[in-house]
Amino acid sequence: MVLTRSKSSLTQQSSADRVDITVFGGTGFTGKFIVQELFERQKKGQLPKSFTWAVAGRSHERLDEIVQTMAKKYPKTSLPDIIVADVSKRDTIDDMAKRSRVIINAVGPFRFLGEYVVRACVENFCDYVDITGEPEFIERMQRTYHDQAVKAGVTIVPACGFDSVPTDMGVLWTKSLFAEKNYTPSQIEMFFKLNVGPSGVRGNYATYESAVHGVGSQDLLKEIRKGSNLAELPKPTGKKLEFHKGYHWDDQLQSYHVPFMFADPSVVRLSQKLFLTGYAVTPSASNKEMPPTVQFAGYTLLPSFMIVVLYYLVGFVFFTLSSAPWGRNLLLKYPEFFSYGVFSRTGPSDQQLKDTSFEILLRGKGYSSKFPASGAEPDVDINTKVYGPEPGYVATPKIVVQSAIAMLDGKKERIVPVGVLTPSVAFWQTPLIDRLQDVGVKFEQV
Ligand SMILES: NC(=O)c1ccc[n+]([C@@H]2O[C@H](COP(=O)([O-])OP(=O)(O)OC[C@H]3O[C@@H](n4cnc5c(N)ncnc54)[C@H](OP(=O)(O)O)[C@@H]3O)[C@@H](O)[C@H]2O)c1
Numbered sequence: 001m002v003l004t005r006s007k008s009s010l011t012q013q014s015s016a017d018r019v020d021i022t023v024f025g026g027t028g029f030t031g032k033f034i035v036q037e038l039f040e041r042q043k044k045g046q047l048p049k050s051f052t053w054a055v056a057g058r059s060h061e062r063l064d065e066i067v068q069t070m071a072k073k074y075p076k077t078s079l080p081d082i083i084v085a086d087v088s089k090r091d092t093i094d095d096m097a098k099r100s101r102v103i104i105n106a107v108g109p110f111r112f113l114g115e116y117v118v119r120a121c122v123e124n125f126c127d128y129v130d131i132t133g134e135p136e137f138i139e140r141m142q143r144t145y146h147d148q149a150v151k152a153g154v155t156i157v158p159a160c161g162f163d164s165v166p167t168d169m170g171v172l173w174t175k176s177l178f179a180e181k182n183y184t185p186s187q188i189e190m191f192f193k194l195n196v197g198p199s200g201v202r203g204n205y206a207t208y209e210s211a212v213h214g215v216g217s218q219d220l221l222k223e224i225r226k227g228s229n230l231a232e233l234p235k236p237t238g239k240k241l242e243f244h245k246g247y248h249w250d251d252q253l254q255s256y257h258v259p260f261m262f263a264d265p266s267v268v269r270l271s272q273k274l275f276l277t278g279y280a281v282t283p284s285a286s287n288k289e290m291p292p293t294v295q296f297a298g299y300t301l302l303p304s305f306m307i308v309v310l311y312y313l314v315g316f317v318f319f320t321l322s323s324a325p326w327g328r329n330l331l332l333k334y335p336e337f338f339s340y341g342v343f344s345r346t347g348p349s350d351q352q353l354k355d356t357s358f359e360i361l362l363r364g365k366g367y368s369s370k371f372p373a374s375g376a377e378p379d380v381d382i383n384t385k386v387y388g389p390e391p392g393y394v395a396t397p398k399i400v401v402q403s404a405i406a407m408l409d410g411k412k413e414r415i416v417p418v419g420v421l422t423p424s425v426a427f428w429q430t431p432l433i434d435r436l437q438d439v440g441v442k443f444e445q446v
Contacts, residue, residue, distance in 0.1 A: 197355020
């Protein structure tokens with residue numbers, strides 16, 4: 001491991017020798033935006049003067065180049081240390097963890113590369129957030145490292161990017177609005193909408209690669225769930241929420257929708273189980289009342305029937321090929337062809353990032369009484385919306401940086417629980433939602 005701009009030794013560091021935040025994967029497409037976001041927050045005076053940080057990755061030279069470019073753009077900001085660390089070299093990952101209070105991990109696919117970093121953090125008393133959207137990785141880390149993390153007093157929070165903070169925190173917030181009125185929430189439907197400008201939408205290759213392997217890991221995810229020691233979600237007492245497995249027309253939203261294929265439903269489900277199991281209790285004496293469990297369903301809104309047909313055609317080919325190794329190789333070789341141009345090795349252009357935005361609508365239904373009769377129709381609605389800029393590379397850096405700061409401050413104030421947790425369970429007592437509002441990821445009642 002090579003260190004620069006640091007006076008500390010590489011032996012076991014005391015807490016005072018650690019930098020506040022390390023961005024691991026600083027040379028990656030998303031990692032660079034995360035580094036830029038930390039410069040931006042300093043420029044805006046939103047980080048304390050004493051803030052210390054590092055960027056980490058495989059190449060000292062490329063990291064230094066990024067830091068120097070940013071330093072010109074953001075004069076009078078504190079420059080990060082540079083830490084050379086490679087997932088395949090255990091001592092370098094351990095040393096990075098020993099040098100950091102919180103690591104932001106942007107090195108993926110997480111299914112292959114994430115566990116080494118989680119292990120290093122748990123063993124070296126470093127808190128952790130990442131930008132994965134891979135349910136199998138998230139649930140495997142929770143199952144494998146939770147007890148060890150609790151013993152070490154460490155908090156590990158995967159899925160702190162667009163996957164799945166807006167939905168997971170949005171569900172938590174919607175439940176709190178029911179509680180404010182003394183209502184009982186019973187179901188929340190989530191509808192994701194991507195607003196795309198004339199320049200079109202594009203994602204970087206690594207996200208596509210994670211999705212290809214994600215489909216291939218469905219069986220493993222089922223096995224992990226079978227072995228789970230978490231509390232089961234209770235059967236709903238009120239009306240059962242109908243889940244639309246195929247495409248469906250929604251009169252209220254005047255739009256077609258299909259089931260949401262990414263991590264949010266699995267993260268919300270895990271959050272509710274973690275709350276029920278009692279993993280959300282913080283070291284502070286003043287814990288709020290735990291949020292109740294609701295039925296949840298997630299959908300993607302599609303603008304026309306033509307797009308529904310295209311979605312199923314592309315989806316059919318993608319799912320069929322990604323379930324066999326030869327098919328996965330084919331998909332990975334021709335990302336643009338098989339994703340209908342949505343993913344490429346060059347990633348999105350600046351214009352595409354500027355023109356794109358997201359909306360997550362949360363349609364909450366519940367009861368004005370505390371104890372609804374079995375099968376009763378809900379009699380109150382609370383609808384909310386979480387919205388913001390382009391999700392993958394504009395919103396994600398903002399969200400993960402705010403999550404890391406919520407972790408730093410929250411651990412000092414003893415309002416963040418320990419263990420391997422989801423965003424809403426880790427940050428339910430922190431002002432993460434207010435922080436996100438300040439950086440343009442908005443939560444609104446509609
Ligand atoms: N949640 C979300 O909304 C969201 C948004 C964006 C991205 N992501 C996820 O974030 C991950 C990264 O995406 P990306 O587009 O930024 O990918 P990328 O441009 O390919 O960057 C990958 C990063 O990982 C590093 N890396 C690879 N192997 C490594 C190793 N053995 N040791 C240390 N570092 C290693 C690379 O370092 P080198 O530069 O040295 O190769 C690079 O910094 C993906 O899993 C993606 O799905 C999630």
